[in-house]
Structure formats: structure tokens, C-alpha cells
Amino acid sequence: WTVLIRKHAEVIVEDEVVFPVFQLHCK
Incomplete structure (x- = not known):
């Protein structure tokens, strides 16, 4: 479970960045 949550958190952080x-590139 911990690994799943960590992977999910990484994806969220990547999306926010x-x-x-x-x-910016689209504009």
C-alpha cells in the first residue's frame, strides 16, 4: 500500500509541475 501511495503522490507532483x-508552451 505504501508503494502505491508513493507512486500516486509522485504522479500528482509531476502533474502540478x-x-x-x-x-506556458501552449501560449
């Missing part, structure tokens, strides 16, 4: 950068 990548999404704003992705928006």
Missing part, C-alpha cells in the same frame, strides 16, 4: 509548464 508539468501542467503549468505545458500551458
Whole structure:
């Protein structure tokens, strides 16, 4: 379970970092 939660947290962090950068490139 701990591994699952850690992987999920990593994905959330990546989304929060990548999404704003992705928006900047789209503009």
C-alpha cells in the first residue's frame, strides 16, 4: 500500500509541475 501511495503522490507532483509548464508552451 505504501508503494502505491508513493507512486500516486509522485504522479500528482509531476502533474502540478508539468501542467503549468505545458500551458506556458501552449501560449
